[in-house]
Amino acid sequence: MDFSFLDQLWVARFPLLKGLGVSISISLSSIVVGTVLGVFVGLALTYGVRPLKWLVRGYTDFIRGTPVLVLVLASYYVLGTVGINLGPFQAGVLALAIFCSSHVGELVRGALQSIPKGQTEAAKAIGLTFPQTFAYVLGPQALRQALPAWVNTAAEMVKASTLLSIIGVAELLLRTQEVISRTFMSLEFYFFAGFLYFVINYGIERFGRYVERKTAVPS
Amino acid sequence: MIKTLTMAASFAVAALAAMPAAAQQPSSKLDEVLSRGHLILGTGSTNAPWHFKSAEDKLQGFDIDMGRIIAKALFGDPEKIEFVNQSSDARIPNITTGKVDITCQFMTVTGERAQQIAFTIPYYREGVGLMLKADGKYADYEALKAGGSSVTVSVLQNVYAEDMVHAALPEATVDQYESVDLIYQALESGRADAAATDQSSLAWYMTQNPGRYKDAGYGWNPQTYACGVKRGDQDWLNFVNTALHEAMTGVEFDFYAKSFKTWFGKDLMPPQIGFPVEYK
Secondary structure, three states, rough: OOHHHHHHHHHOOOHHHHHHHHHHHHHHHHHHHHHHHHHHHHHHHOOOOOHHHHHHHHHHHHHHHHOOHHHHHHHHHHHHHOOOOOHHHHHHHHHHHHHHHHHHHHHHHHHHOOOOOOHHHHHHHHOHHHHHHHHHHHHHHHHHHHHHHHHHHHHHHHHHHHHHHHOOOOOOOHHHHHHHHHHHHHHHHHHHHHHHHHHHHHHHHHEEEEEEEHOOOOO | HHHHHHHHHHHHHHHHHOOOOHHHOOOOOOHHHHHHOEEEEEEEEEOOOOEEEOOOOOOHHHHHHHHHHHHHHHHHHOOOEEEEOOOHHHHHHHHHHHOEEEOOOEEOOOHHHOOOOOOEEEEEEEEEEEEEOOOOOOOHHHHHHHHHHHEEEEEOOOOOOHHHHHHHHOOOOEEEEEOOHHHHHHHHHHHOOOEEEEHHHHHHHHOOOOEEEEEEEEEEEEEEEEEEEEOOHHHHHHHHHHHEEEEEOOOOOOHHHHHHHHHHHHOOOOOOOOOOOHHH
């Protein structure tokens, strides 16, 4: 049994590797786009003027309160009916990036609000502009605060990438299911896929730790 | 200057050539597919022997062959297909939102679905069977029926799943699973005593695993499989119907019969020559 699983794994190596590649590129692009968007969302939530703040608050609450699967289906089907025809891959990445941005937005808001107000005032007192204050005073501290939670969100995105199999993106889970439908070895191949997802998430976690070390306050 | 003139002339010729076509009634999906040069077929990739990947990572199966029949009728080339990979849930949405020209994905014809999409003529009649482990507790259908509610049947998730199993085993416990391989897994691991699914799938699985399983010897619940297209385009529907019909009764019969033999292991009798079989 074990021997034949390894055999089947060898036969299926290219489809599974391709699936792994697609999963990684979905996760990576949605995390990058979502994080960049999320930082702006967080800034708007913390420092935005009233109407903007309300607007962005509505956006985050709505997106965070919606299941990712619904977002994925909506961006694939609903956008199509209003004339924006995205392929399954683009539609999926869009949905995940938007979901990610709402989470990162809240992380950034929380991190920024945890910094005592006195620091902003001190920065103003020595004549820093707001972008400078953010870049030299608030940003680095907020980064330290938000990093562990960000790693968590990034890992969530990797897991959410499996939902794209519903709209036919040939990511790792769908590739695995394809192999299973031919070999009928569900336990073995699902376990293998689980292992690969763990490896990706472990990589993200190590990356997070690395950045944490780099940005730690020297003691 | 001469270049510009030539271009203008060629545009004029092109416009003239296009006019008769434009003068016809609003164009059908058929014209769209023909001018595009390939068929966009919606189907899955995870259900043997209907639509699944070979070891070489190529889509194959009976549904895929139905698509090939249509592509061959359109272009004389069964390979001119662009596959849109979709889950079962996506079959009807992808038709109604125009993401596919046609879907062939073991779709059961129901009145409910026929209100949303237009079904082609059937290309297969499915029935449900029960598969048991060869060395399992229950010997056959009678033993399962005698087992009452202590018998657990694994079945593919479906609106009709519960009723379907209870039609054959009124007291059995029904466990629904997301995909075909999981219902076999439930049987294999002992979480279920029998797997109930389409007889085509069972036959395929038993030939892949000789000696490990057996058929309980009872079949029920006929259902019709047909492809689906968007409603309101009679031209396109007629074309697809003609292609499928001639594959089952006419010039493409050999193609259909060969596919039938490959995936279901049965030889088909050629249609009777002479008086058309349709009117018998």
